[in-house]
Amino acid sequence: MTAHHSDLVVLGGGSAGYAAAIRAAELGRSVTLVEKDKLGGTCLHRGCIPTKAILHAAEIADAVRDASSVGVAATFEGIDVAGVTAFREGIVAKKFAGLTGLIKARGITVVTGEGQLVVDDDGPAVTVGEDTYRGTDVLLATGSHTRTLPGIEIGGRxxxxxxxxxxxxxxxxxxxxxxxxxxxxxxxxxxxxxxxxxxxxxxxxxxxxxxxxxxxxxxxxxxxxxxxxxxxxxxxxxxxxxxxxxxxxxxxxxxxxxxxxxxxGRGPSTAGMGFDEAGVALERGFVSVDERLRTSVPHVWAAGDIVPGLQLAHRGFQQGIFVAEEIAGLGPVMVAERTIPRVTYSHPEVASVGITEAAARAAHGDAVAVSEYNLAGNGRSEIIGTGGIVKIVRLVDGPVIGIHLVGDRVGELISEGQLAVAWEAHPEDIAPYVHAHPTQSEALGEAFLALAGKPLHAL
CATH class of the missing domain: 3.50.50.60 (FAD/NAD(P)-binding domain)
Structure with a gap:
């Protein structure tokens, strides 16, 4: 058996794992990254990126069908599935090559194989076959898998x-x-x-x-x-x-x-990797962590989909970076779950940050005010042909605590919402700022203006 040592050993090369590896390497740590499949994990190869490529192709199909409504002569002749597949795989291949190059440039050692967590008198380590990769710290970032229901077996149709x-x-x-x-x-x-x-x-x-x-x-x-x-x-x-x-x-x-x-839905991928045997506390398959993402075992951390909460790639990025900086002693700030934006990339898109109106009223009763703006009044939305809403939830005489958007491309607007919620901004603070015209972001501006008591294009 061959032993290797690094400052940080990361088990899992998906969003949380590779983000932690890159940030730790930037901070001067030696890093070993163990991945059984491909760097990038589910998000890059079977989730976020390929599905959004398909959704883009679907958007183009809709645009061609509707082209005559804007004076463009076009004929929709159907979907070339092989062509869509080539487009999707080309995007994934480019992003994979870029990530692989980035990992190599940072001097991160990548080990391909199924890793097992072990903890002994010398501390935590990950074994792959006959090799042991010991780290001063080990990060568990093994991601998630597709769930099913009793009585359903995946296969065939x-x-x-x-x-x-x-x-x-x-x-x-x-x-x-x-x-x-x-x-x-x-x-x-x-x-x-x-x-x-x-x-x-x-x-x-x-x-x-x-x-x-x-x-x-x-x-x-x-x-x-x-x-x-x-x-x-x-x-x-x-x-x-x-x-x-x-x-x-x-x-x-x-x-x-x-x-x-x-x-x-998706479940945490924690079974069969030695977590239980190493003493890592689990609950319903998820790894139990404290507020600094430490597990029950010293110098063993967890991040991403195996940590209870939102299963989102960008949450995994943030948590991986957090762990790397925490290990380095930088005292990073943990981003609260309520300030993490959520986007569904359907037609129309749905985007949100913060809490819902129902949750706000359950917590604060009548001390809640809501503004809802229809995208029918927004010039840019009319041009691109989307309906939808902007809904903002605030505390009366207090900050914005929830933003909810529906409409094509609104996922690109939610970062402004994240800033408003995370910084506990009051609508009166935001109302003076001007949104470019004509943009869909003006719809957010209109809702902020309404909650500040001075609506412009809304009654």
């Missing part, structure tokens, strides 16, 4: 998001089980590409974690697009043949389609 990415066709019809972010994004893309889509969601709204106004706006938009939503409907069973799938709901009704996409 029953897909997870990974199999959906690999489809060599646009389904004529598809059932999406789960109305969260993943389900909504695939439903949106497939509908733009010509599929008949039905979403089955056990709760009362699509995107149930979002403000109900955002969910309602998305549901209206999806109905106009011909996407069927079966809300408050629980799954009972599924069967498949060579030709299609049939699912039975708890009320006894049946739905049939070419494919079923199972999009019921």
């Amino acid at each position: 029953v897909l997870s998001s990974e199999e959906a990415l690999a489809l060599a066709e646009v389904p004529a019809s598809v059932i999406v089980l789960g109305g969260g972010v993943i389900g909504v994004e695939f439903a949106s893309a497939w509908r733009s590409m010509g599929a008949e889509v039905t979403i089955v969601e056990a709760l009362d709204h699509l995107l149930p974690a979002e403000d109900v106004s955002s969910s309602n706006a998305l549901e209206r938009a999806f109905r106009k697009r011909g996407i069927v939503s079966r809300l408050g409907s629980r799954f009972a069973s599924v069967s498949q043949t060579d030709a299609g799938v049939t699912i039975v709901l708890a009320d006894g009704s049946e739905l049939s389609a070419d494919y079923l996409l199972v999009a019921v």
Whole structure:
């Protein structure tokens, strides 16, 4: 057995892991990064990047169909699935090459293989085969995996998001089980590409974690697009043949389609890697950490999707950077979960930061004020042909505590919302600042003006 030593050993090369490795190397630490697959993890290869490439292709398909409405002569002749796949894979390949080059330039040692955490009298380490990679500190950043439901086996015409990415066709019809972010994004893309889509969601709204106004706006938009939503409907069973799938709901009704996409969330990837045996405390499969991301074992840290909370790549980036800086003694500030922006890249997009109106009223009662601005009054939104809303939640005579947006491209606006919420800005503080005209950001400005008591383009 060969032993190696680094200041930091990172188990997992996804968003949290590689961010920690890069930042630690920038701070002069020697770093070993253990990854069983490819640097970049799920986000780069099977999640964020490839799905957004498909959604962009779907957006182009919609634009071509609607081109005549703006005076452009164009003919939509269908989806070239091989072409979309080549586009998607080309984007992923470029980003992977860039990340690989960045890791190499920082002098980070990359070990390919399945790592196991071990803790002994000499401290924490990660073993890969017969080799031991010991670190003064070890970061666990092993990410997440696709969840399913009892009675559902992925295979054939029953897909997870990974199999959906690999489809060599646009389904004529598809059932999406789960109305969260993943389900909504695939439903949106497939509908733009010509599929008949039905979403089955056990709760009362699509995107149930979002403000109900955002969910309602998305549901209206999806109905106009011909996407069927079966809300408050629980799954009972599924069967498949060579030709299609049939699912039975708890009320006894049946739905049939070419494919079923199972999009019921993601679970932490912590099993079978020695965490339990090393004494790392787990709860429901997630790694228990303190407010500084320390686990129950000294010098063992955790970041990203295995830490309870939002499962978002940018949260993983932030946590990985935080751990590297904490180890270096820089005393970094942990970003509160409520200030992390959330975006669903459907058509229309849904973006938010902070808390919902319902959560605000539950916590503060009548000391809550809300402004809602319809994008129909925004010139730029009218030009690009999107409807939607801007909703801002504040405390009466107090700061902004929640911002909720629906509309095409609103994900690009949420960073301003993050600043407002994180800095506890009052609408009166923001109202004097001018938004460029014509931009969609003016809609945010209008909502801030309304909450400051001086609306301009709203009654």
